[in-house]
Each structure stands twice: as structure tokens, then as C-alpha cells.
Amino acid sequence: MKGKGMNQPKFDTVVVGSGTSAYYAVDTLNKAGQKVAIVDERPYGGTCALRGCQPKKYLVSNAEAVAMASHLVGRGIVAAPKTDWHSLQTLKNAFLDGRSEVEVKNWQKAGVATFHGRAVMTGEDEITVGHDQLKAQHIVLAAGATPRRTNIPGAEHVCDSEHFLNLPNLPDRIVFVGGGYISFEFAHIAIRAGAEKVTILHRSSRPLKAFDQDIVKNVLKAGKADGIRVVLNESPKSVESTGKELIIKGSQNAVYKADLIIEATGRIPNLSVLQGDHGKVEHSSRGVIVNEFLQNVSNPRVYAVGDCAATKYMLAPVADEEGKTAAHNILQGNIKTIDYSAIPRVVFTIPSIGSVGLTEEKAKQRKLDFRVNQGMTTRWPSSKRIGEEHGSYKIIIDNKTDQILGAHIARHNSSEAINVLALAMKHKIKASELAEFMWAYPTVTSDLKYMLK
Numbered sequence: 001m002k003g004k005g006m007n008q009p010k011f012d013t014v015v016v017g018s019g020t021s022a023y024y025a026v027d028t029l030n031k032a033g034q035k036v037a038i039v040d041e042r043p044y045g046g047t048c049a050l051r052g053c054q055p056k057k058y059l060v061s062n063a064e065a066v067a068m069a070s071h072l073v074g075r076g077i078v079a080a081p082k083t084d085w086h087s088l089q090t091l092k093n094a095f096l097d098g099r100s101e102v103e104v105k106n107w108q109k110a111g112v113a114t115f116h117g118r119a120v121m122t123g124e125d126e127i128t129v130g131h132d133q134l135k136a137q138h139i140v141l142a143a144g145a146t147p148r149r150t151n152i153p154g155a156e157h158v159c160d161s162e163h164f165l166n167l168p169n170l171p172d173r174i175v176f177v178g179g180g181y182i183s184f185e186f187a188h189i190a191i192r193a194g195a196e197k198v199t200i201l202h203r204s205s206r207p208l209k210a211f212d213q214d215i216v217k218n219v220l221k222a223g224k225a226d227g228i229r230v231v232l233n234e235s236p237k238s239v240e241s242t243g244k245e246l247i248i249k250g251s252q253n254a255v256y257k258a259d260l261i262i263e264a265t266g267r268i269p270n271l272s273v274l275q276g277d278h279g280k281v282e283h284s285s286r287g288v289i290v291n292e293f294l295q296n297v298s299n300p301r302v303y304a305v306g307d308c309a310a311t312k313y314m315l316a317p318v319a320d321e322e323g324k325t326a327a328h329n330i331l332q333g334n335i336k337t338i339d340y341s342a343i344p345r346v347v348f349t350i351p352s353i354g355s356v357g358l359t360e361e362k363a364k365q366r367k368l369d370f371r372v373n374q375g376m377t378t379r380w381p382s383s384k385r386i387g388e389e390h391g392s393y394k395i396i397i398d399n400k401t402d403q404i405l406g407a408h409i410a411r412h413n414s415s416e417a418i419n420v421l422a423l424a425m426k427h428k429i430k431a432s433e434l435a436e437f438m439w440a441y442p443t444v445t446s447d448l449k450y451m452l453k
Contacts, residue, residue: 009037035113038112116129177263307319352412388412
């Protein structure tokens with residue numbers, strides 16, 4: 001029903017969100033000849049490009065450069081470099097400046113209708129944005145996720161990850177709340193950029209719980225050596241500001257003092273578009289509930305992709321593939337699905353963690369017949385020549401098929417090496433075949449043969 005004074009344009013598909021998953025959906029549909037609209041209430045580009053992966057990697061790359069030089073002090077390097085935080089932020093912001101405006105212009109040039117404002121489903125086939133009611137044959141929800149926020153006393157003094165990315169100055173004392181990848185990555189950035197005291201508070205005994213714990217222990221040792229304190233089985237119960245510092249009272253009655261507190265306890269699907277449930281879109285705390293074709297189980301007009309969908313991973317490459325898949329199924333009927341079995345993941349700590357497939361724990365739970373190749377890499381020439389003192393690997397291999405079931409690495413450039421192992425898993429390349437391959441030598445990937453023999 002058209003509201004008074006409302007515009008009511010009609011589209012083949014309306015996409016809510018403008019991140020990379022939305023990009024691939026819109027691009028595919030638009031090139032197929034559909035009349036498409038895209039809606040976002042924040043600047044166009046989404047979390048990964050503007051508030052996550054890309055700007056974060058500018059800070060990570062700086063930390064990696066400082067760390068590599070620091071590891072070689074006394075081994076060919078005279079003195080460790082220091083981060084110029086202001087210049088680093090200038091470099092990062094140069095990448096971001098104008099991106100959103102250019103994206104909007106590019107969509108409009110391509111014939112895609114763009115809307116800016118909060119989107120709400122006001123019908124099973126209708127999205128309302130301000131004074132516009134957009135009618136569509138299909139709706140793709142690609143609204144992403146938002147940081148989980150605490151409601152403890154003094155929560156107004158606690159900031160989120162986006163705040164950290166945009167800090168004009170780096171404080172001396174920083175406490176990160178949560179033991180997931182965001183806290184660990186930012187802690188390693190902060191300590192390398194010159195913060196004097198960096199602490200991570202994690203509520204359980206298992207930080208980075210989605211990753212192999214033997215590998216995690218190695219990264220914890222590296223972080224401790226660099227000055228990062230990780231307190232387990234601890235969480236803040238209140239925060240107070242004295243005007244000069246922030247005081248955290250922990251669940252174990254300990255007190256922590258800081259200049260900045262960053263909460264990174266996870267991200268939750270952004271489902272604000274479903275307010276009022278007028279779209280009859282079934283959802284849960286994990287996101288929009290979809291079938292294997294990414295179609296909502298209660299409203300067949302709706303597809304959901306990326307972090308707002310109740311699928312397996314909140315990862316940018318997965319979101320991209322989901323955007324392509326949803327668009328394909330809208331155009332061709334529900335025929336395309338996604339194989340989530342070999343998705344590589346990385347934690348950009350120092351050293352970084354690369355992981356794909358099953359952990360040893362998961363393989364045991366499934367009662368699989370497997371062997372474990374594991375060891376330290378610090379005595380290898382590839383580690384010695386860069387002064388790396390913390391490095392390890394664990395490869396899970398099926399005894400019957402010689403297929404790689406899982407791979408977990410913590411060392412320099414594991415973020416690159418893990419892609420090779422994921423590709424091998426995807427295409428059923430045996431561990432022995434990788435070990436016997438004539439890799440360019442000496443390289444990070446040529447070290448794989450030592451892990452797989």
C-alpha cells in the first residue's frame with residue numbers, strides 16, 4: 001500500500017547494503033539486464049573496504065615492517081624503526097578518501113538506482129527508504145554486521161574497532177576486551193606502533209577459539225615476548241573515568257587502568273531492515289535463515305548474503321561468493337550452491353595465523369583416520385634469515401586418501417602459504433604430491449614440502 005506522499009519505483013531486484021557481497025550481486029544482476037537498486041544508510045563501500053579489511057591492512061603492514069626490522073636488530077640491522085602514527089593514518093586515509101562518492105557515481109553511470117538512507121522492509125516485496133517505497137520481484141539483504149556492544153556500567157567509555165582504526169593519536173595504555181581476531185590483530189598493531197602497555201581481557205580459557213590451540217599458544221608466546229598481556233577467564237564488570245584515565249573492574253576483582261578501551265567481543269548480523277517483521281523474513285540471532293541457495297526459508301522473494309546471513313563464515317571472500325551465488329540463483333533459478341569446506345582464514349598477528357579445514361580436535365571428534373605433521377619452524381633458514389623466533393605448523397592428513405583435512409600455520413607469510421593448502425584441499429591434491437612438487441626455492445611455499453612429508 002502506497003503511503004501518502006511516497007514515491008513507489010519498481011525494480012527487478014533491490015539490494016540492501018553496499019559492501020563487496022552487495023557489489024557482486026548488483027554487478028551480476030545489472031549486467032544480466034535487470035533493473036536494480038542499491039540502498040545503504042552509511043557511506044557506500046561497506047565494512048571491508050571502509051571500516052575493516054582494507055584500512056586495517058594498512059596498519060597491519062606497518063606493524064609487520066616494524067617487526068621484521070626489529071627481529072633483525074643486532075643481526076644486520078642497527079636500530080628498529082618507529083611508527084609515525086600520524087603519517088600512517090594519512091596513508092590509510094588517502095586510500096579511503098572519495099571512495100564512497102566514486103562508487104555511487106559508478107553505479108549511477110552503470111544504470112543502477114542508488115538510495116541513501118535507512119532501509120526497512122514494509123512488505124514482503126517492499127523496501128522503504130525515507131519517502132521512497134521500492135517495489136521488487138526480489139530483495140537481496142547484504143547489510144553486513146555491527147560490533148557487539150556491552151551494557152555494563154560505564155559502557156559509554158568503551159569504544160569499538162572502528163574507533164581504533166581512526167585514532168588521531170595512539171594512547172600509551174590500551175585494553176582490548178575480547179579474545180577474538182580483532183583484539184589480537186589490533187593488539188599487535190598497537191604494541192608495534194609504540195603503545196607502552198597493551199592488554200587483552202578474554203572471558204574464557206580459550207582465546208581465538210576457532211583456531212588450533214597449539215598454534216594459538218605459539219602466537220601467545222610471541223605476543224608476550226613483544227609486551228602484550230593476555231588475561232584469560234576475565235571480563236570487565238564496570239568502567240569508570242577519572243578524567244585522566246579509565247579504570248576497569250574485572251570479574252575476578254582485578255583492576256585495570258587504561259587510556260583507551262576497545263571492545264571487540266564479536267559482530268552481530270545487522271537486521272535493522274527487518275524491524276517490525278513486515279517482510280515475513282525468518283531470522284535468528286545468527287542472521288537471516290536461508291536454504292542452500294541463500295534464499296530465505298519463509299519469504300522466497302528474499303535472499304541474504306554476507307555477514308547478515310546465517311551461513312558458516314563472516315569472511316569477505318565468502319560474502320563475495322555468496323553475492324555472486326544469490327544473483328545467479330535469482331537469474332537462473334535455485335541451482336547454485338557454495339562449498340564451504342576449504343575456506344582459508346587468517347589472523348594478522350605477528351606471526352600471522354593461517355588456517356583451513358579441520359583442527360586436530362575436530363578430526364578426533366569425527367573419529368577420522370588421520371596423522372598429524374607438526375613442528376616448529378624457527379630453526380629453518382627461512383625463519384633464521386628474518387630473525388623469526390616463533391613459528392609452528394600442524395597439518396592434518398587422511399591416512400587412507402593422503403588428502404589434507406586441515407592445515408594450521410603460525411609464521412611469517414602464513415597468510416599467503418595457507419592459500420596454497422586451501423587450493424590443494426579444494427582440488428583434492430594429495431599431500432605427497434604437494435611435497436614432491438618442484439617449488440621455486442627458497443620461498444615460503446617451498447617450505448610446505450617439509451610440513452607435508
